[in-house]
Amino acid sequence: MIRLSALVLLAALLAAPGQAADAPLQGGVYADLMLGYDPATKTVTGYYDSGTGAPPVTFHCIFYLTGSLNGTTAKLRTYFPETPRDAIAGTLTVATPGQVTIAPAQEHGGCANVQHFADKGEPADFTLDTAHSWIAVRVVRSKKAYFHDAPETDAHRRAYLVQGDGVGVKAAAKGWLEIDYPNHGDKTVSGWMPESEFYPAGSPP
Numbered sequence: 517m518i519r520l521s522a523l524v525l526l527a528a529l530l531a532a533p534g535q536a537a538d539a540p541l542q543g544g545v546y547a548d549l550m551l552g553y554d555p556a557t558k559t560v561t562g563y564y565d566s567g568t569g570a571p572p573v574t575f576h577c578i579f580y581l582t583g584s585l586n587g588t589t590a591k592l593r594t595y596f597p598e599t600p601r602d603a604i605a606g607t608l609t610v611a612t613p614g615q616v617t618i619a620p621a622q623e624h625g626g627c628a629n630v631q632h633f634a635d636k637g638e639p640a641d642f643t644l645d646t647a648h649s650w651i652a653v654r655v656v657r658s659k660k661a662y663f664h665d666a667p668e669t670d671a672h673r674r675a676y677l678v679q680g681d682g683v684g685v686k687a688a689a690k691g692w693l694e695i696d697y698p699n700h701g702d703k704t705v706s707g708w709m710p711e712s713e714f715y716p717a718g719s720p721p
Contacts, residue, residue, distance in 0.1 A: 543650035563682035575629035614644030650684035663707035667692035
């Protein structure tokens, strides 16, 4: 079983074009966590979005993160995308390119009922599920953000994302982002969107 898991992880890493095999951190989907890593700037960005419970009582844990990777550790700013001024400091620790631990100094609102992050006795560990060559992760700010086939085009597809959706960024060009939306059933939807459709990425601490 251990040998099989190692082979699955290796295959996922090799399946992500555009990132070096020896990159310290692999971008991609880690369960409810999305991570991007830009090797040129050593910047880590991510988005955690999860919930539990049945209506009318539900709990949600949502936060964006950004930091600069130094060796195997990054100092983080973690915050709800709409309120970066309320950032909580934290750390991201890389065990392997596809295994990380996220530890904010305190829990974000709602997170204690969904996933413990600030409990030292119960670390929030994440393992890579699907590798992607994402240089960043961003969060949709607009009520509706439509996919385009190419940058700088007025025509758009019928498919769109809504406020609060997280995406992985593959490339940027003149105010446009080439993105993946991996949470559409079993498919990843890809295309271009104006960068103005997203919350600002924020600066690492």
